Amino acid sequence: MYYDEKPVYHDPPSNQWFGFQAWSMERVAEYYQQSGDAKAKAVLDKWVDWALSKTTVNPDGTFLIPSTLQWSGQPDTWNATSPGANTGLHVTVADYTNDVGVAAAYARTLTYYAARSGDTEAKTTAKALLDGMWNNNQDALGIAVPETRTDYNRFDDAVYVPSGWTGTMPNGDAISASSTFASIRSFYEDDPSWSKIEGYLAGGAAPVFTYHRFWAQADIAMAMGSYAELLE
Numbered sequence: 001m002y003y004d005e006k007p008v009y010h011d012p013p014s015n016q017w018f019g020f021q022a023w024s025m026e027r028v029a030e031y032y033q034q035s036g037d038a039k040a041k042a043v044l045d046k047w048v049d050w051a052l053s054k055t056t057v058n059p060d061g062t063f064l065i066p067s068t069l070q071w072s073g074q075p076d077t078w079n080a081t082s083p084g085a086n087t088g089l090h091v092t093v094a095d096y097t098n099d100v101g102v103a104a105a106y107a108r109t110l111t112y113y114a115a116r117s118g119d120t121e122a123k124t125t126a127k128a129l130l131d132g133m134w135n136n137n138q139d140a141l142g143i144a145v146p147e148t149r150t151d152y153n154r155f156d157d158a159v160y161v162p163s164g165w166t167g168t169m170p171n172g173d174a175i176s177a178s179s180t181f182a183s184i185r186s187f188y189e190d191d192p193s194w195s196k197i198e199g200y201l202a203g204g205a206a207p208v209f210t211y212h213r214f215w216a217q218a219d220i221a222m223a224m225g226s227y228a229e230l231l232e
Contacts, residue, residue: 003075016094018066021051022105029112033230036116044113048122051106054093055125061132065106067097100133100143101216108223115230123231130224142212143220150206152197155182 008014025047032040057063070092076084107129114123137143159179167175173184182201188194196207 003078005071015071016069018069018093018097019099019102019105021047021066021069022102022109026105026109026112029109033112033116041117044117048110048113048119052110052121052125054096055106056096057125057128057132061128061135063098063103063129063132064096065098065103065129066093067099067102068094070094098145099147099216100137100145101213101219103129103133104216104219104223108219108226111223111227111230126223126227126231130220130227133220134224139210142217144210144212144216146208146210148206148208152200152207155180155188155197156201157181159184 006013006015008020014020025044028040029044031037032044051066054066055063056065072090072092073088075086075089078084107126110122110126110129113119114126133143137145157180159175159181161175161177161179163177165175165177169175169184171185171187173186175184182188188197193207193209196209199205200207
């Protein structure tokens with residue numbers, strides 16, 4: 001396997017999202033909880049200590065966890081017989097979030113780690129994150145938080161169409177050199193919330209939506225189940 005610093009998507013770079021950290025480390029923590037593998041524990045000891053140092057849980061149960069990561073430097077050239085410590089590779093937290101899906105994956109990582117290691121801070125933080133979203137972020141559809149989505153400004157991005165090429169989308173939208181992301185997806189205009197996007201693209205405020213993403217609801221349910229099974 002070769003090193004790819006942004007293996008999932010490039011715009012923005014996928015390695016900037018803390019969610020991929022939480023997801024991948026959760027798998028390591030599950031393995032560690034089952035096996036007790038000292039090598040897995042060494043990785044988790046360092047990662048959990050760093051993640052906890054970047055986590056804030058308030059008395060009312062609201063919380064902030066890392067969101068966007070900024071990387072600098074490069075990892076060491078791989079040497080299987082003598083792996084380097086990657087001392088030239090560094091990360092800082094650019095901003096923070098209360099995203100419940102990522103928080104659930106993170107809490108599940110802490111749960112499996114605490115179950116095997118006995119780490120008290122990991123256990124109490126996992127519980128605080130789960131209790132916080134349960135007590136503060138429930139609605140009729142599940143557990144979710146409002147999100148201000150500045151990324152909808154990308155709807156005006158131009159779509160690359162080779163010179164001289166034209167065509168028609170299945171819904172009838174024309175494809176040409178002047179096409180944008182939104183112009184070839186006019187069906188978005190049928191959405192009841194389209195006016196929020198339209199207003200934003202015209203210079204108004206960024207829209208706020210509360211998304212109930214299936215993966216997030218599933219991660220929340222699994223995190224609560226894992227905590228109950230392993231630590232209660």
